[in-house]
Amino acid sequence: MSLLEVKNLSTYFDTESGLIKAVDDVSFTIESGEILGLVGESGCGKSVTALSVMGLVPSPPGRIVNGEVRLDGVDLLALSDAELRQIRGRRIAMIFQEPMTSLNPVLTIERQLTEPLELHMNMTRRQAATRSAELLDMVGIPDPEERLWGYPHQLSGGMRQRVMIAMALSCEPELLIADEATTALDVTIQAQILELMQDLTSRLNTALLIITHNLGVVARYADRVNVMYAGKIREKGKAIEIFRDPKHPYTVGLLNTVPQVEGPLSERLEPIEGDIPDLANLPPGCSFQPRCRWATEQCGVEDPTLTELTDGHVTACWEHALVNKGKVLA
Amino acid sequence: MTQTAISETQQASNGAVQPMLEVRDLKVYFPVTKGLILPRQVGSIKAVDDVSFNIMPGETLGLVGESGSGKSTAARTIMQLIRPTAGEVIIDGQDLSKLKGAQLRQTRRRLGIVFQDPVGSLNPRMSAGNIVGEPIKIHRLHQSGQDFRDKVAALLKTVGLNAGMANRFPHEFSGGQRQRLGVARALAAQPGLIVLDEPVSALDVSIQAQIINLLQDLQEQLNVAYLFIAHDLSVVRHIADRVAVMYLGKIVEITTKEKLYANPAHPYTKALLSAVPIADPILDRKRQRIVLDGDIPSPMNPPPGCVFSTRCPVAIDECSSYVPELRETSPDHGTACIRATGYGAE
Numbered sequence: 001m002s003l004l005e006v007k008n009l010s011t012y013f014d015t016e017s018g019l020i021k022a023v024d025d026v027s028f029t030i031e032s033g034e035i036l037g038l039v040g041e042s043g044c045g046k047s048v049t050a051l052s053v054m055g056l057v058p059s060p061p062g063r064i065v066n067g068e069v070r071l072d073g074v075d076l077l078a079l080s081d082a083e084l085r086q087i088r089g090r091r092i093a094m095i096f097q098e099p100m101t102s103l104n105p106v107l108t109i110e111r112q113l114t115e116p117l118e119l120h121m122n123m124t125r126r127q128a129a130t131r132s133a134e135l136l137d138m139v140g141i142p143d144p145e146e147r148l149w150g151y152p153h154q155l156s157g158g159m160r161q162r163v164m165i166a167m168a169l170s171c172e173p174e175l176l177i178a179d180e181a182t183t184a185l186d187v188t189i190q191a192q193i194l195e196l197m198q199d200l201t202s203r204l205n206t207a208l209l210i211i212t213h214n215l216g217v218v219a220r221y222a223d224r225v226n227v228m229y230a231g232k233i234r235e236k237g238k239a240i241e242i243f244r245d246p247k248h249p250y251t252v253g254l255l256n257t258v259p260q261v262e263g264p265l266s267e268r269l270e271p272i273e274g275d276i277p278d279l280a281n282l283p284p285g286c287s288f289q290p291r292c293r294w295a296t297e298q299c300g301v302e303d304p305t306l307t308e309l310t311d312g313h314v315t316a317c318w319e320h321a322l323v324n325k326g327k328v329l330a
Numbered sequence: 331m332t333q334t335a336i337s338e339t340q341q342a343s344n345g346a347v348q349p350m351l352e353v354r355d356l357k358v359y360f361p362v363t364k365g366l367i368l369p370r371q372v373g374s375i376k377a378v379d380d381v382s383f384n385i386m387p388g389e390t391l392g393l394v395g396e397s398g399s400g401k402s403t404a405a406r407t408i409m410q411l412i413r414p415t416a417g418e419v420i421i422d423g424q425d426l427s428k429l430k431g432a433q434l435r436q437t438r439r440r441l442g443i444v445f446q447d448p449v450g451s452l453n454p455r456m457s458a459g460n461i462v463g464e465p466i467k468i469h470r471l472h473q474s475g476q477d478f479r480d481k482v483a484a485l486l487k488t489v490g491l492n493a494g495m496a497n498r499f500p501h502e503f504s505g506g507q508r509q510r511l512g513v514a515r516a517l518a519a520q521p522g523l524i525v526l527d528e529p530v531s532a533l534d535v536s537i538q539a540q541i542i543n544l545l546q547d548l549q550e551q552l553n554v555a556y557l558f559i560a561h562d563l564s565v566v567r568h569i570a571d572r573v574a575v576m577y578l579g580k581i582v583e584i585t586t587k588e589k590l591y592a593n594p595a596h597p598y599t600k601a602l603l604s605a606v607p608i609a610d611p612i613l614d615r616k617r618q619r620i621v622l623d624g625d626i627p628s629p630m631n632p633p634p635g636c637v638f639s640t641r642c643p644v645a646i647d648e649c650s651s652y653v654p655e656l657r658e659t660s661p662d663h664g665t666a667c668i669r670a671t672g673y674g675a676e
């Protein structure tokens with residue numbers, strides 16, 4: 001049994017401009033100790049997927065209309081709020097994008113780190129404080145005993161994100177969700193944090209879900225990749241297959257449009273033409289079809305379903321047999 | 331028309347091509363004060379410290395650095411939105427930092443700027459046409475109302491928008507289109523150089539490439555020079571001819587794009603390059619990975635000697651006492667590091 005199994009998850013939002021299917025029939029699994037990348041641009045539904053797993057979708061306007069989120073076989077969507085609180089922070093933890101706004105500015109680091117430990121691990125405040133200092137040390141914060149008594153504003157962005165990671169790891173969760181956790185950081189700090197997370201997942205056998213729009217980060221760290229577009233998973237598979245032999249036009253477009261620091265340098269970048277579609281007003285058929293260079297008449301009528309090509313490599317494209325990256329790096 | 335205007339001013343001088351922009355020993359220090367009633371200066375933040383570079387007509391210089399490196403302050407100082415503490419910003423032979431009032435406005439016309447935030451940098455209550463045409467009005471570059479509308483329509487077309495969009499308001503445009511408006515506005519007064527302050531950082535990856543290609547096309551058509559500021563080394567690799575890397579207010583390395591990416595000389599540039607993963611798991615795993623410790627130091631209290639010495643993987647004792655100046659370590663390649671090959675030649 002997989003550690004996390006998301007099955008046919010659909011999360012909709014009622015908005016003034018109409019019903020938005022932010023997550024539409026999404027299924028995936030994560031195993032213990034595995035790193036899964038969830039890739040997509042803004043509005044593709046990757047954050048709402050994470051919030052749905054955590055049971056944190058704001059309602060109204062949001063509602064989970066269908067699906068299952070199973071942690072070790074237990075459907076989280078069927079649990080009461082009280083039962084869910086036992087799991088959130090304890091067995092599943094999340095690191096948010098904004099280290100500035102995700103920490104409480106009027107509480108000390110110590111108070112914010114000890115709270116989950118007292119709550120979930122039945123520690124006394126004193127035990128929790130000792131453990132908190134160890135955690136800060138583990139994530140590479142110098143003078144941890146002293147830092148405990150500081151406030152978030154006294155820390156730099158990279159340090160704050162490390163505190164967030166320490167907090168997320170404090171109860172040794174089985175699943176860690178990092179939602180654009182390093183996007184706001186400088187590249188040298190991003191590298192530090194990602195190396196740290198990778199190291200911790202392999203030592204504690206934690207599963208890690210990396211949500212990002214940065215393909216490089218996914219290529220470097222993820223074992224498997226899910227690519228989302230307009231609320232749906234469009235392609236998934238092993239990282240090596242997705243990057244070396246993508247079989248969905250959107251994945252191909254993303255890979256060719258992103259400039260790289262190494263490899264052959266083309267005169268011009270190949271942009272994906274057009275704009276990201278309005279989620280309240282999606283095109284008929286395949287939602288990527290207006291921007292797709294392989295699109296046929298069928299694509300404008302019928303939405304392709306996910307089909308398995310090779311073991312674990314799945315794509316939703318009518319023309320997948322023709323789709324290829326075109327140029328191959330070195 | 332712009333192209334001929336630029337080349338004429340160039341040839342007018344002495345036959346040789348003059349740089350479009352010359353920045354000499356630029357210093358921008360911000361005072362740090364203590365005390366509310368009788369503030370006294372207790373120190374200064376050296377946001378930009380002794381920065382010099384040239385940009386030739388039609389050339390793109392990429393200015394790269396992490397947050398706090400001073401790259402945006404440098405850009406704003408070139409535009410004279412911040413006045414420098416010392417140093418010169420020379421455009422068409424005139425030092426902008428010495429000019430004031432009408433004269434400054436007149437000369438500054440040769441510079442355009444595009445900001446990072448495509449939402450915040452456009453007035454939501456002005457129509458796209460008035461936003462793009464504002465520089466034309468300010469500098470009275472139009473003969474009549476019709477001429478103004480024609481000029482705006484031509485600008486919108488240049489950046490790949492429809493002339494009919496002039497009556498729309500910013501909220502009716504997508505992020506990529508808004509950044510196109512920003513570019514059109516920067517072009518309106520026919521500048522010789524455009525300062526692009528992280529112009530694609532706020533855009534989705536599939537839109538970034540559209541704007542980069544547009545900027546490259548415009549440069550080819552108009553021979554405009556760019557100062558392209560970014561924290562993203564991969565974007566700069568595509569658009570720049572030369573690249574300068576900043577750290578804590580100083581340029582630590584400056585050279586051609588080819589040399590910088592193939593043979594970085596400064597340990598900071600090396601670390602910066604290795605920290606950017608590439609989107610190919612097999613190739614990426616073969617690359618050298620340098621993970622720096624700690625954060626960028628506070629510019630209020632920079633370390634003695636080389637500013638990078640506290641995080642440098644190859645630092646020696648001398649690095650914490652000796653301040654390395656930018657020296658030519660190989661032809662057309664400036665590096666500020668005593669550990670770099672070719673630095674201590676003499």
